[in-house]
Amino acid sequence: MNVAFINPFINATILLFKTMVHLDAFAGKPALKKQPFPAYDVSGIIGLSGDAQGSVAISFPRLVALKVVSAFLGSEIKIMGSEVVDGIGELANIIAGNAKQDLSQYNLSISLPQVVVGNDHVISGQTGIPAIIIPMTCSLGNFAIEISFKTK
Amino acid sequence: MRILLVDDSSTMRRIQKTQLNNLGVTDIFEAGNGEEGLEILANTTALDYILLDWNMPVMDGITFLKKVRGNGAYAGIKIIMCTSESEKTRVIEALKSGANDYIIKPFTPDAIKEKLKL
Numbered sequence A: 001m002n003v004a005f006i007n008p009f010i011n012a013t014i015l016l017f018k019t020m021v022h023l024d025a026f027a028g029k030p031a032l033k034k035q036p037f038p039a040y041d042v043s044g045i046i047g048l049s050g051d052a053q054g055s056v057a058i059s060f061p062r063l064v065a066l067k068v069v070s071a072f073l074g075s076e077i078k079i080m081g082s083e084v085v086d087g088i089g090e091l092a093n094i095i096a097g098n099a100k101q102d103l104s105q106y107n108l109s110i111s112l113p114q115v116v117v118g119n120d121h122v123i124s125g126q127t128g129i130p131a132i133i134i135p136m137t138c139s140l141g142n143f144a145i146e147i148s149f150k151t152k
Numbered sequence B: 001m002r003i004l005l006v007d008d009s010s011t012m013r014r015i016q017k018t019q020l021n022n023l024g025v026t027d028i029f030e031a032g033n034g035e036e037g038l039e040i041l042a043n044t045t046a047l048d049y050i051l052l053d054w055n056m057p058v059m060d061g062i063t064f065l066k067k068v069r070g071n072g073a074y075a076g077i078k079i080i081m082c083t084s085e086s087e088k089t090r091v092i093e094a095l096k097s098g099a100n101d102y103i104i105k106p107f108t109p110d111a112i113k114e115k116l117k118l
C-alpha cells in the first residue's frame, strides 16, 4: 500500500485531536497488519467506496476511549456505554471525511460509522485487502489507526 | 437567535450546543437525521439557522437541504453545513443546493462564531 494513502488519515487524526480533543497526537511507524483483529477493544470503523475501496478504523483501549471521548465532549464520561460508542463513531467519521480532501482523485464515499466493542472483534470490509496499522499516542494513552485501501 | 442542529452524533450535537451556549445562544432544537429535522421545521417558527451534517441515516443532509430549499416557507432560514465531507466538489454541491455556508469538521468555536455571525 502506497504511503500516499496513509498520510491523509494520519494528518486528519492529528488535526482532529489538536482541534477538538485539545491534545497533540503523534504517529509511530506504520506496519503491515498480521492479524484480523483490531489493535484494541473499542473501534470506530468507516467503509470507503468509489474508485478505491477499503476501510479506516480508529481503535482504542477501553480506558483511553473513555478519556478521549470525555476530552472531545468537554465533560467527563465515567462509564463505557452509548456515549462513548457515539463519540468514537463520530471521531472515525471526522477522520475519514477529512482525509478525503487529499484523496479526491478516488471519488470516495464514506459509510456511516460502525462501532465495535470487545477484544476479539474483527474489523470488517478488509477481506483480501492488505491492512496497515499505525500506532498513535497522545497524553491520554496509546491508540491505533488501521487502514485498508485498494485502488480499482 | 433560534437554531436547529441536525446531526446523527449526539456527541457532536452536545459539542455544538456547548459552543453555542458559550456564545450566548440557548434557543436550540436538535434532530438526529433529516427526517427528524423536517418534522421539527414543520412544528417550529422563527428558526434563524440550521447547522446541518451530511452523513446521517434515514435521511442525509444533502437530501434534507434540497427538500428545505424546495419549500418557500423556509427561504429565510440560513443553512450552514457542518460536516466532515471535505472535498471541493462536496462544498460546491452543497452551496449549489442552497446551503449558505460550510464548516468542515474538525472545527473550533471560532468557526461557529464567524459563520453564524455571533
Ligand SMILES: [Mg+2]
Residues within 6 Å of the ligand: A093, B007, B008, B009, B053, B054, B055, B056
Ligand atoms: Mg454524521
